[in-house]
Amino acid sequence: MTLHRLSGFDAALLALESPTQMMHQCSLAELDVSGMSDDYSFDAFRDILRARTNGLPEFRARLADSQLNLDTPVWVEDVEFDIDNHVHRIDVPAPGGRAELSAIASRLAAQPLDRNRPLWDIWVIEGVGETSPQVTGRVAAVVRTHHVFADGVTSGDLWAQLHAAHTDAPPPDHVEGFGHASSGRIAVDGLAQFARRPWFLLTTVLPATVAGALRTVARRARGQTMSRPFGAPRTPFNGDVSVRRSVAYSRLDLDAVKIVKNKYGVKVNDVLLAVISGALRQFLLARGTLPESGLVAMMPVSVYDSSRTSRNQMAAVFSHLHTHIPDPGRRINAIAQDSSAAKDHLNNAIGTTLLQDWAQVAPGVLAAIMWLYRRSGLTKRRPAYNVSLSNVQSTQDKILGAPIISNYPFGPVVDGVGLNITAASLNGNVDIGIVSCPDLLPDLWDLADYLESALKELIDAPQP
Numbered sequence: 001m002t003l004h005r006l007s008g009f010d011a012a013l014l015a016l017e018s019p020t021q022m023m024h025q026c027s028l029a030e031l032d033v034s035g036m037s038d039d040y041s042f043d044a045f046r047d048i049l050r051a052r053t054n055g056l057p058e059f060r061a062r063l064a065d066s067q068l069n070l071d072t073p074v075w076v077e078d079v080e081f082d083i084d085n086h087v088h089r090i091d092v093p094a095p096g097g098r099a100e101l102s103a104i105a106s107r108l109a110a111q112p113l114d115r116n117r118p119l120w121d122i123w124v125i126e127g128v129g130e131t132s133p134q135v136t137g138r139v140a141a142v143v144r145t146h147h148v149f150a151d152g153v154t155s156g157d158l159w160a161q162l163h164a165a166h167t168d169a170p171p172p173d174h175v176e177g178f179g180h181a182s183s184g185r186i187a188v189d190g191l192a193q194f195a196r197r198p199w200f201l202l203t204t205v206l207p208a209t210v211a212g213a214l215r216t217v218a219r220r221a222r223g224q225t226m227s228r229p230f231g232a233p234r235t236p237f238n239g240d241v242s243v244r245r246s247v248a249y250s251r252l253d254l255d256a257v258k259i260v261k262n263k264y265g266v267k268v269n270d271v272l273l274a275v276i277s278g279a280l281r282q283f284l285l286a287r288g289t290l291p292e293s294g295l296v297a298m299m300p301v302s303v304y305d306s307s308r309t310s311r312n313q314m315a316a317v318f319s320h321l322h323t324h325i326p327d328p329g330r331r332i333n334a335i336a337q338d339s340s341a342a343k344d345h346l347n348n349a350i351g352t353t354l355l356q357d358w359a360q361v362a363p364g365v366l367a368a369i370m371w372l373y374r375r376s377g378l379t380k381r382r383p384a385y386n387v388s389l390s391n392v393q394s395t396q397d398k399i400l401g402a403p404i405i406s407n408y409p410f411g412p413v414v415d416g417v418g419l420n421i422t423a424a425s426l427n428g429n430v431d432i433g434i435v436s437c438p439d440l441l442p443d444l445w446d447l448a449d450y451l452e453s454a455l456k457e458l459i460d461a462p463q464p
């Protein structure tokens with residue numbers, strides 16, 4: 001059987017993980033279990049998921065490696081797979097509201113996933129609203145997925161398949177998994193894969209890098225490049241992260257977002273960037289820490305190619321948030337212009353696969369650079385960027401027949417950038433999840449509460 005190796009980029013994300021830098025994604029969903037075809041019970045919920053994993057081998061796969069392996073780890077079938085290691089039930093403390101749910105999500109965001117097992121789990125939270133699901137018809141769930149499992153788009157598709165069936169659907173047919181691989185076979189095959197790297201470097205990666213650099217120099221002279229890394233100003237949330245995490249969240253009306261979109265003639269993503277920019281500006285102004293120059297955001301962009309086996313197919317775009325501009329109308333137009341230039345720079349100068357190709361040649365380099373970055377102290381003095389921003393489209397509106405009321409996504413934070421904001425559109429709303437390290441940013445809910453006022457500011461502002 002063919003070995004299912006991690007791509008270089010997948011392995012790079014795995015190598016980035018450390019005791020203080022967890023690389024899993026989370027989401028906090030609230031479910032209306034009264035909408036299920038059968039009465040809700042945790043045991044039934046777990047048993048249906050057990051049956052669904054039978055048809056989805058990705059959820060039964062774990063990592064395997066060898067000390068003599070010169071290439072990336074491989075996926076193998078977990079022959080000891082047990083759904084009880086992945087689907088858990090907990091009770092939320094009274095009164096079961098926003099503060100209590102976010103505290104649970106914060107603790108789970110800070111706990112690493114067990115690498116000896118498939119890298120996902122679900123924590124079903126009962127007691128929402130201080131009563132039983134049978135009374136309120138509601139439960140919450142924290143879903144965790146390691147980034148090496150898949151990027152946000154691929155992961156969302158896999159979870160949608162796991163959750164898609166109604167409770168009365170027949171069990172899926174068994175689908176064969178990733179098989180078994182001995183340490184010797186992993187090492188021998190890894191040597192063969194490693195030997196191909198120099199040729200790939202010389203014939204593909206270096207020529208593409210040189211060409212991208214030349215195109216970037218030409219575009220920079222015309223002012224048509226994305227914001228450069230390490231040019232971001234210092235903020236309170238740029239520094240080394242600890243083992244602790246905190247989360248907060250907010251919901252925006254998608255119709256209100258579209259009003260702003262039409263008003264300024266920009267894209268929905270530009271509106272969300274402007275809302276986050278306005279909230280960060282208000283937040284930093286209130287604390288007297290707003291930098292004179294605008295903040296810089298890093299935005300992962302999906303660049304899916306069916307010919308590639310990588311579960312993470314992303315490129316990075318750096319874009320200016322223009323938090324230094326007081327006028328919200330001028331600010332959103334500047335953001336839209338820079339965002340467009342950044343994406344055009346990626347697509348037509350750098351190339352959407354260059355980052356993945358470099359990772360294929362040297363998967364451990366990114367982790368080594370991050371280690372040096374922290375040890376040098378530059379994480380506190382010279383941020384690579386200020387905040388990670390993602391915008392995803394939800395691929396499902398039910399989990400096992402239970403309508404999703406809300407679903408707040410939380411991405412990882414890394415040394416030097418202790419703030420991640422992710423937005424997901426669902427059922428006419430935009431659910432925004434914010435995650436940080438409380439040692440850098442202890443008052444995260446204040447930032448979440450500024451998002452709605454930042455949207456209103458854009459609606460009420462006169463047309464520039």
